Amino acid sequence: MNTTAAMIAHMAPDRNTTPEQLAKLIDVHLGDLHEADPNWTLAASVVAGRGVFATRDIARGELIFRERALVVGPTARKGAQLNTCVCCHCLLPAQGFLCAHRCTLPVCGPCSDSETHREECQHFQRWQPIDAVPEGAEPSGAEQINPLSLRILTAVRVFHLGQQQRSLVDAMQANAERGYRQEIIKAAQCFRNFPTTDKPFMDQLFRIVGVLNTNAFEAPCRVDGHETLLRGLFPLTAIMNHECTPNASHYFDNGRMAVVRAARDIPKGGEITTTYTKILWSNLTRGIFLKMTKNFMCDCPRCNDNTENGTYLSALFCREQGCKGLVIPVQTKTMQPDWRCLSCENVFPHAKMARYQDFALNTINNRINSSSVQDMIHFINELCPRFCPSSNYVLIEAKLNVIWRMTRFNAEQYTDQEVAHKDRYREEILAILHKLGAGECTLKKLITEEIQ
Numbered sequence: 385m386n387t388t389a390a391m392i393a394h395m396a397p398d399r400n401t402t403p404e405q406l407a408k409l410i411d412v413h414l415g416d417l418h419e420a421d422p423n424w425t426l427a428a429s430v431v432a433g434r435g436v437f438a439t440r441d442i443a444r445g446e447l448i449f450r451e452r453a454l455v456v457g458p459t460a461r462k463g464a465q466l467n468t469c470v471c472c473h474c475l476l477p478a479q480g481f482l483c484a485h486r487c488t489l490p491v492c493g494p495c496s497d498s499e500t501h502r503e504e505c506q507h508f509q510r511w512q513p514i515d516a517v518p519e520g521a522e523p524s525g526a527e528q529i530n531p532l533s534l535r536i537l538t539a540v541r542v543f544h545l546g547q548q549q550r551s552l553v554d555a556m557q558a559n560a561e562r563g564y565r566q567e568i569i570k571a572a573q574c575f576r577n578f579p580t581t582d583k584p585f586m587d588q589l590f591r592i593v594g595v596l597n598t599n600a601f602e603a604p605c606r607v608d609g610h611e612t613l614l615r616g617l618f619p620l621t622a623i624m625n626h627e628c629t630p631n632a633s634h635y636f637d638n639g640r641m642a643v644v645r646a647a648r649d650i651p652k653g654g655e656i657t658t659t660y661t662k663i664l665w666s667n668l669t670r671g672i673f674l675k676m677t678k679n680f681m682c683d684c685p686r687c688n689d690n691t692e693n694g695t696y697l698s699a700l701f702c703r704e705q706g707c708k709g710l711v712i713p714v715q716t717k718t719m720q721p722d723w724r725c726l727s728c729e730n731v732f733p734h735a736k737m738a739r740y741q742d743f744a745l746n747t748i749n750n751r752i753n754s755s756s757v758q759d760m761i762h763f764i765n766e767l768c769p770r771f772c773p774s775s776n777y778v779l780i781e782a783k784l785n786v787i788w789r790m791t792r793f794n795a796e797q798y799t800d801q802e803v804a805h806k807d808r809y810r811e812e813i814l815a816i817l818h819k820l821g822a823g824e825c826t827l828k829k830l831i832t833e834e835i836q
C-alpha cells in the first residue's frame with residue numbers, strides 16, 4: 385500500500401459513524417466517569433480525522449478525563465512472564481498454572497470458575513490449542529503457552545462486549561496493514577479447530593485486530609508486587625491525536641484506568657494532544673516509529689527544528705579527524721537527511737551516521753541489559769563520553785534506566801555518591817523536558833515520583 389492510501393485508511397471514519405454517534409458511544413462508555421460539564425469535546429481535526437478539543441481554557445495540571453479500559457488482555461510480549469493469570473493478572477506458580485478447564489490459558493483457581501472467564505474458556509476449549517493436554521491424560525510437567533494464542537485473547541474478548549461497547553470498537557479507526565492478517569493466520573495455527581472458514585467471523589476478527597494494533601495501549605499493572613504489562617483499549621485516550629511534545633499527559637492507574645491531565649495551559653478551542661512515541665526520542669527515531677506503527681509523518685514544530693528545541697537529542701560526534709564537534713541532521717521531515725558538523729561544517733551522508741547511531745544504541749543497550757546499576761553509572765560517566773555526546777537520546781535513555789532502577793528496587797543499597805549521580809541525571813532530564821516545553825508531562829511526574 386502506498387503512503388496516501390495508508391493515510392486514508394488510517395483517517396477514514398469507519399462504519400460511517402458520525403461524530404455525534406461516536407460522542408454518544410463514548411458517553412455510554414465513560415458511564416459514571418462522564419462529567420456533567422466536560423472541558424473537552426470531540427470534533428473534526430486538521431491533524432487526522434477527528435480529535436479531542438478544549439471547550440474552555442484548561443489550566444496546566446487540570447484533569448481532562450478519566451476512562452476505564454473497554455477491554456484488556458495480556459500483551460504476551462517477548463520476555464513477558466506468561467505464567468500470569470489472564471483475568472486478575474496475579475503471578476501464578478512456574479508449573480501447574482493452566483486453567484483447570486483445559487482451555488490452556490494461564491488462569492488462577494478462582495478466576496477459572498469466574499463468570500468473566502467462562503465464554504473465552506469455552507472458545508479456547510472448542511478451538512483446541514495445540515499445546516492442550518488430551519482429555520483424560522494427566523497434565524505433564526512441561527506446560528507451554530504459545531504467546532500468539534495468548535495475544536489473540538484480547539480480540540476474542542471484544543466479541544463478548546455489550547452491544548454499545550461493541551459499536552464503539554467498530555467506530556474506532558484501524559490501519560489496514562497486511563501484517564495484521566499474518567498475525568491472525570499465525571495465531572490460528574496454534575489451534576486445531578480455529579474457525580478459519582467462517583468468513584464473517586474472520587472478517588470481524590481482522591477488523592478487531594486492526595483496531596487493537598492501531599489503538600491499544602500497553603499499561604503496567606501491579607498485583608501483589610507482581611508487575612505485568614496489559615494491552616488495553618481506551619477509546620477516548622486513543623482518539624487524541626499525536627504531537628511530539630503534547631499538551632496533555634496520560635498515565636494508567638493500575639492498567640485499567642487512563643487518567644488524562646493538561647501538561648500545559650490549553651486555550652479554549654485548542655486540540656488536546658498526546659504522544660504516541662517516547663517524549664525523549666530523537667526526531668528521526670520518532671519519525672521512523674510513527675511511520676512504521678501509525679503510518680503517518682508528523683509535522684509538529686519540534687519535528688521541523690533540527691536542533692530539537694536546542695536539546696540536540698540526535699547529535700553524534702563528528703567523524704573528522706581531530707574534530708569533536710556535534711553533528712546533527714541538516715534537513716527535517718526526511719528519513720535520509722544529510723548530517724552537518726556544527727564545528728567544522730563537514731557534511732556526512734545519512735548511511736554513515738545511521739551506522740554510527742546504531743553502534744551507540746547497541747553498545748549502550750547491551751550494557752543496560754547486562755550491567756548492575758553501579759556498572760551502568762561507571763559506563764555512563766567514564767566510557768560513553770568517548771563515543772556518544774551527552775545530549776544523545778540513547779545516553780539519556782540509559783540515565784533514565786538508572787533512575788528507574790534506583791528508585792524502584794532496594795533504594796537503600798546505594799551509596800551517597802551513586803544517589804548524587806542519579807540526582808544529577810534527573811536534573812539533566814528535567815532540563816531537557818523544560819527545553820522541549822513538555823510542562824507537567826508523564827515522564828516528569830514519573831521521575832519526580834509524583835506518580836508510580
Ligand SMILES: [Zn+2]
Binds near residue numbers: 492495496
Ligand atoms: Zn486470576
Ligand SMILES: [Zn+2]
Binds near residue numbers: 484485487
Ligand atoms: Zn479456562
Ligand SMILES: [Zn+2]
Binds near residue numbers: 683
Ligand atoms: Zn512531531
Ligand SMILES: [Zn+2]
Binds near residue numbers: 702708730
Ligand atoms: Zn567536525
